[in-house]
Amino acid sequence: MNFNYEENEKIMLEFIEDCRRQIKDKFFSEDKITNEEIRKHREEMIDIKLNHTMRVAEDVAKMSMKMNLNIDFTKIVKVSALLHDIARFNQAVWADSFNDRNCAQFNGMMHAEYGYHLLYVNNKFKDFQIPKNYQFAISQAVKYHQQKSLSGDLSIHFENKKELNPEVLTGYETLNNSEKIIVATLVQMVRDVDMLDILYQHLTNEFPVIRPFVTYDVCHDHLSQISKHFGISEAEIMAYNKLDNDDISNMETIKIPTIHMDKSKLAVPQDIRDAFLHNIDLDLVTLQKRRDWTFITGMWWRLIHFINNINFTSNLELVKEKELLDKIYEMYPDEYKPLVEDIFTFTKEVVINASLKINQGSEFIKENTGELISEKTKKKGY
Numbered sequence: 001m002n003f004n005y006e007e008n009e010k011i012m013l014e015f016i017e018d019c020r021r022q023i024k025d026k027f028f029s030e031d032k033i034t035n036e037e038i039r040k041h042r043e044e045m046i047d048i049k050l051n052h053t054m055r056v057a058e059d060v061a062k063m064s065m066k067m068n069l070n071i072d073f074t075k076i077v078k079v080s081a082l083l084h085d086i087a088r089f090n091q092a093v094w095a096d097s098f099n100d101r102n103c104a105q106f107n108g109m110m111h112a113e114y115g116y117h118l119l120y121v122n123n124k125f126k127d128f129q130i131p132k133n134y135q136f137a138i139s140q141a142v143k144y145h146q147q148k149s150l151s152g153d154l155s156i157h158f159e160n161k162k163e164l165n166p167e168v169l170t171g172y173e174t175l176n177n178s179e180k181i182i183v184a185t186l187v188q189m190v191r192d193v194d195m196l197d198i199l200y201q202h203l204t205n206e207f208p209v210i211r212p213f214v215t216y217d218v219c220h221d222h223l224s225q226i227s228k229h230f231g232i233s234e235a236e237i238m239a240y241n242k243l244d245n246d247d248i249s250n251m252e253t254i255k256i257p258t259i260h261m262d263k264s265k266l267a268v269p270q271d272i273r274d275a276f277l278h279n280i281d282l283d284l285v286t287l288q289k290r291r292d293w294t295f296i297t298g299m300w301w302r303l304i305h306f307i308n309n310i311n312f313t314s315n316l317e318l319v320k321e322k323e324l325l326d327k328i329y330e331m332y333p334d335e336y337k338p339l340v341e342d343i344f345t346f347t348k349e350v351v352i353n354a355s356l357k358i359n360q361g362s363e364f365i366k367e368n369t370g371e372l373i374s375e376k377t378k379k380k381g382y
């Protein structure tokens with residue numbers, strides 16, 4: 001089969017247009033106002049993931065060429081990037097947010113796993129023009145791009161770029177050693193570029209550093225208690241949630257607008273703060289279940305998690321050279337800066353520098369920086 005990236009990109013764009021059509025059909029009704037709002041929001045979700053997908057595909061191909069990897073491997077890694085978030089487009093049809101937990105159709109799966117399921121198990125691959133012997137390897141890159149950290153076979157590194165020869169791919173699910181190296185490299189490259197792109201999305205404001213509201217678990221609280229806790233009037237919360245009265249007893253969650261909120265309520269809880277300032281990568285799903293979870297803790301998590309999970313030294317150097325973290329920090333309005341200042345300084349001055357020092361001269365980030373970091377942590381008094 002002739003394997004051409006452009007052809008597959010066209011097919012992907014048609015699939016995305018189809019998701020857009022489904023959104024239009026789903027939210028077309030007499031009840032124009034509410035539906036129009038939801039439709040617009042869902043279409044924006046599609047736009048965000050479309051831009052993300054295209055950038056990640058382009059950037060991963062650039063990375064592959066910069067590393068002098070062969071043309072066929074470059075095409076495979078580019079198609080893996082093109083497909084890595086395929087489930088996000090279904091998610092925009094089904095749900096109002098990209099929180100995988102809230103998407104009933106995923107049936108407990110995360111979006112990466114669902115993407116794998118869709119492509120490989122349900123054979124969505126048949127719509128694409130991808131040689132059969134490449135499909136399993138690509139499906140693994142989709143499946144594992146969201147993995148918390150890479151271990152075992154997914155953490156192996158190629159010794160020689162000649163090992164990345166797609167000819168060795170058989171398409172069988174039991175991978176031989178040559179295939180394992182290709183799959184691990186696909187996963188590592190897609191993950192790196194995917195994580196970096198989320199940082200860029202903060203800069204373009206596609207992923208704003210400040211969210212308009214915090215979703216709070218009601219947990220049998222009265223509106224008056226919630227109002228007092230966040231320092232916002234009951235009337236404002238009611239208006240924001242379009243409530244006719246103050247009875248919230250049958251609501252699971254309530255939206256608290258951030259604009260007039262007492263900003264100290266967004267401060268990262270002490271236990272989470274201590275963990276992150278000792279470079280401990282906490283589990284996102286567990287954090288998101290906490291009642292005190294906010295988008296500020298989300299940024300703390302992203303910094304520690306992403307920086308510690310970058311696989312290629314050149315990408316970590318890129319973060320430093322492009323001053324990405326300083327630029328994101330500057331996106332915060334002044335009243336929010338104290339909430340994130342410590343984690344930005346710690347990540348820049350301790351985590352990145354320790355890792356670059358240890359991995360200098362190596363293509364991959366291999367060494368455990370834990371000891372160096374705890375030494376520096378002590379010195380800096382975090």
Ligand SMILES: [Fe+2]
Pocket residue numbers: 084085111112145146
């Ligand atoms: Fe993803």
